[in-house]
Every structure is written in C-alpha cells, then in structure tokens.
Amino acid sequence: MVNSDGRQLFQSVVVMRHGPRLDNFDKLWAATADRPWDPPLYSPGKSLAFDAGKKIREEVGAPIHRVFVSPFLRCLQTASETIRALSEEPDIAGAAGNPPKIKVSVEFGLSEMLNTIAIRPKVAPKDGDFKFVISQCETHLPPGTIDHTAEQVYKKLPEWQETQPDARARYMEVLRALADKYPSENLLLITHGEGVLSVASAFMEGDIKWVEYCGYSHLRRAIPAAGESCQSFAGEDFTAQSEFGFTFHDSSAKPSPS
Numbered sequence: 666m667v668n669s670d671g672r673q674l675f676q677s678v679v680v681m682r683h684g685p686r687l688d689n690f691d692k693l694w695a696a697t698a699d700r701p702w703d704p705p706l707y708s709p710g711k712s713l714a715f716d717a718g719k720k721i722r723e724e725v726g727a728p729i730h731r732v733f734v735s736p737f738l739r740c741l742q743t744a745s746e747t748i749r750a751l752s753e754e755p756d757i758a759g760a761a762g763n764p765p766k767i768k769v770s771v772e773f774g775l776s777e778m779l780n781t782i783a784i785r786p787k788v789a790p791k792d793g794d795f796k797f798v799i800s801q802c803e804t805h806l807p808p809g810t811i812d813h814t815a816e817q818v819y820k821k822l823p824e825w826q827e828t829q830p831d832a833r834a835r836y837m838e839v840l841r842a843l844a845d846k847y848p849s850e851n852l853l854l855i856t857h858g859e860g861v862l863s864v865a866s867a868f869m870e871g872d873i874k875w876v877e878y879c880g881y882s883h884l885r886r887a888i889p890a891a892g893e894s895c896q897s898f899a900g901e902d903f904t905a906q907s908e909f910g911f912t913f914h915d916s917s918a919k920p921s922p923s
Contacts, residue, residue: 676888677725677851678844678903680864681717681881682910683735683743684710701788702795706742710878714743717879717909718750721853724883724907730850731768731812733843735775735857736797736822741805743879744769744855748807751853768812771802774819774839775856778832783859793825818842833863840864844903848888869905872914880910 688694688704695701706714721729729751734744748767777783779795790796803811818839823832836856843852854860858876865882866873884903 674849674888675885676844676848677727677729677906678840678884679721679725679729679851679853679881680840680861680884681721681743681747681853681855682858682861682876682878683737683739683855684714684717684746685878686710686739695785695788700738700796702784702790703738705738710739710743711746713879714746715750717881718747720909721747721881721883722751724909725851727851729767729853731770731815731843731847732810732853732855733770733772733775733815733839734806734855735777735860736771736773736799736802737777737857738805740775740855740857741771741802745805745807747853747855748810752807767810768815769806769810770812770815770817771799771806772817772819772839772843772854773797773822774817774835774842775854775860776819776822777857778827778829778859779823780826780828780832782829783857789825795822795825797822829859832859836860836863837867844886865905865908865911868903869908869911873911874914875912877910877912881908882911883907 683706685707686704687707690707694704698704732744732748734740748769752767781789819835823835827835836859840854843854861876861880861882862873864884865876868884869882883906885906886903
C-alpha cells in the first residue's frame with residue numbers, strides 16, 4: 666500500500682452540507698413557489714459555498730477528482746460554486762498550469778431524508794413525487810464537468826416517508842460504494858445536514874449536535890498502489906482528518922485527527 670517511491674497513498678473523501686436555503690430567510694417564498702419542497706440557495710450562500718471550496722482545497726492538500734451531489738437545487742447550486750473555487754485555485758493546478766478537470770455526477774442516494782422530519786409537511790408533494798429529472802438537475806452544474814458515464818448508487822429517489830435510521834444507513838451505503846468504486850480518486854459528496862451528520866458520526870469522536878451550512882468532514886484512508894490488489898485494503902476504514910462547522914453536545918469533545 667505504498668508507492669514505488671515508498672510513499673503511502675491515500676484517498677480523501679469530503680462530505681459537505683449545502684449552503685443556506687432561501688425559505689429559511691424568506692418565509693413567504695414557499696407560498697408561491699412551483700416546487701416549494703426544493704428551495705434555492707439564499708443569495709449569500711453562493712459566496713459561502715465558494716469559500717468552503719477554497720478551505721477544502723487547503724485542508725485536503727490534493728485535487729478533488731470527482732463531485733457527487735444531491736439532486737436538490739440548493740445542493741446543485743452549492744456544488745457549482747464549490748467546484749468553481751476548487752478549479753480556480755492555482756496551487757492545485759497540474760504541471761501544465763491548468764486546474765485539474767473535476768467530474769460531477771448527480772446521485773439520488775445523497776438526497777435529503779425523504780420524510781416529514783426533513784421535508785416540511787405543508788410543502789411536500791401530496792403524491793410523494795419530487796419530480797427530479799437528472800438532465801434538468803445537470804443544467805445547474807458547471808458546463809463541461811458532468812460525467813455521464815458514472816453509474817448512480819441509487820438510480821431513483823428513496824421512498825417517501827423513509828425512516829431516519831434507513832436514511833442514515835443510505836448515506837453510509839453511498840459513501841462506501843462511491844469510495845470503493847473510485848479508490849484512486851479524491852471525492853467530494855455534497856448532501857444535506859443529516860447526511861453529513863450520519864457519516865461524520867461514524868468516524869469522528871464526540872457527540873455531534875449540529876452541522877452548519879457548508880460544514881464538512883474530511884475523511885481519509887490508505888489505498889493500494891497501482892497494480893496492487895484492491896483486496897489488500899478491503900479492511901481499511903476512514904479516519905477523520907478535520908471538520909468544519911460542527912457543534913458538539915460536549916464542547917470539550919473534539920474529533921481526534923490521525
């Protein structure tokens with residue numbers, strides 16, 4: 666699990682919450698919206714997402730190769746700004762001076778918890794159909810970044826009124842499936858607060874109370890070198906490297922970086 670020059674190779678996965686949603690700041694927005702269950706970002710959220718992208722670049726210290734994003738509009742808009750920040754930073758540029766090409770895919774498995782804990786009952790679609798179409802979602806992502814060859818872990822949305830334990834298991838399933846599918850690439854998963862909390866709680870010490878908008882957890886694990894069997898790292902699990910925007914029930918309890 667070391668490179669030919671003796672260096673250990675690692676895979677980083679960053680799991681990030683979307684930016685602030687408009688309906689939390691404009692209480693009248695949902696009353697006239699065509700899709701009241703799918704609010705856009707509140708305007709300042711774009712700069713917050715861009716700044717998060719810069720911070721992720723600094724903390725990971727290596728290029729993000731792939732971004733997977735929930736189909737909800739606030740996540741797509743967050744992804745667009747975060748990708749712009751990751752792509753424009755000069756110190757992650759390749760040898761030729763060009764930023765690395767980031768590939769982006771919509772992943773239904775990163776969706777909001779589909780129940781009335783997370784979706785306000787008054788705005789949820791009466792028939793449980795959230796009407797997400799991949800091609801329409803992709804129009805909100807940066808041109809030239811979309812990878813149509815990536816196969817979704819969840820090919821359709823979870824069932825409406827899924828339980829909270831089922832949703833938490835879903836987020837973990839998606840994390841592991843995507844990480845195992847692309848072990849030599851660093852990933853950014855843009856999802857919702859419950860998704861970040863679910864994943865972070867599995868790998869971080871401390872009782873997490875809250876994840877702020879654009880908060881994230883940076884996870885890392887050792888990976889095999891080129892030509893080395895993937896079975897050699899089957900037992901490797903992630904460790905938390907850093908966190909941003911987390912509040913703990915016990916303020917003295919902080920994650921233990923490794």
